[in-house]
Amino acid sequence: MQTSSLKNLSIPLWGLFIISLLAVLYFAKAIFVPVFLAVLASFILTPAVRLLQKLHIPRTLGSALILGIFSLVIIIAFNLLAEPASMWLDRLPTEIRQIEKKVSLFKDSIENVQETTQKFEEIAAITAPDKQPPQVVIKGPNMLYSLLDSTQSFLLGVLSFAVLLFFLLAFGDSLAHGISSLWNKRSDRAAVIGIARDARAQISSYLLLLTAINLSLGILTALVMWAVDMPNPLVWGASAMILNFIPYLGPAINLGIVALVALLTFDTPARIFLPPLALMGVNMLEGQFVQPLFVGKMFTINPILIFLSVLIWGWLWGMAGVFMAVPLLMIGKIVWDQSMGAA
Template structure:
């Protein structure tokens, strides 16, 4: 009797796990306004907690040290954004406005592109031939007023930002004691010690990973800025910052950045070798960083299959948008 019950439970295990995963993803999607600040604050706390511990060695209290770290980091981010906002805004306006120049420089490839377009149009006409049936009229549903949409978005951004800052501060101040409090939930002393040890080890490894990957991306951004300046690209600091920013997204981020640099290079230069040089050098730097530098410093500590990373980025991007894309790899780690 017991063996038949066990086999019945085994058959139900996969459907139950499937229902659990679907329910979990539904909760994460519907409550993303709550979970995104919590997860972001947790990752930032793991990144900044070594700096708070360093200040603690100089007899600076954690509350004061956390406030100092938050103030310094916020100031640096604000100064950087203020410096990059103007040139980045210029390029965001210029690229769509001067798209005809890009088409003109790509005119040697235009014939083949037009052939493909004509073929696609022919196929579309063949598949959408009139069958004699009347088409249903289109129904247009008016959305909310743009004023209310912007107001709701601004309110959500302010609330999420405030929640993120407050959570981050309290995690930096008292996050170190949370592990001990979790360990106290277990009565067995040996099991409690193992839980605390494993938790501390996980926190240490994730903090190390975040610090290393942030440092590598900053160095990569500086090198890219220098290389873009040597090749004659305008606003090279912008492309260095974008290289560091997009490199937090494995595979997809560097590809997006190379595409942006290629568009800017098309607008800037006239000769084909000059056009191809900046994106080619950027691709070489990304390959060098991804295949040699990152494995050298991070080692085999976080060796993960690229397919799993890509799927994880897609899933978290679908759940939480851009925030999920940036948090995908640290959450997987």
């Protein structure tokens, strides 16, 4: 397979290429986020479509069935989790007083900081001139316009995701053959098809394994939260499963949320500390033993690269980029390894 002409680019041209690519990804995130999410979902769902093919179900019909089941599971999960999650969000402002009582140990320190801040403000008010320049306030779009705009973007993204996911499940193989036709030599076309096939198989295995591990973690977390008498254990199991797709940062966020809810729910120190400590034990079991045992045998990536990937994709695409950071890094590594092996 011939080396790409990109290898001959000089360092300044590489810099311009990377900057241009980041700019396109940032400003066109409304297009790219549904596309990348659909690609990742297709890697997870393609084995199920192929299983239906072995049962003599046409690929198009099987893709529609799998997409329907996948959508139904998402809708049911959202309905089950939306009510308790919104209940806690509604209760949070009224529960702030309870938090202040339970952390009254730090009350004096907080008051001292407030008094110091007020003194600085008084000094600044004395030294500042009496006349302040007029402030210019630029009014943005009203709340209704913003709500309609965000809702329209969300619905368009969901529709794009669903349609593209169906096409990837139903016609993904023909897409790889179509891309390979861009190469003139037959050996190059065969190499491209081989790289795409092997990369898709490895990525599907990784994502399926990671999803199974996170699902098991969610079930175990829900059982542990139920055992320590935390309210709505299904919510904490679901948050543990979802946030565990974000390395390092996701489990820490979930731990902080559980600690806050435990502080709001229980009165004695033992009961307050028990849920976060139990969750920490479950996370350590998964992170130190389960995931290295299974995932570590398949893929090994430097933790620094993982952290940088989370930062970059999070800056580009927000929370969606954070969730896709590690899978996208894995895809890049697999494609790179396959390309180098075929070169």
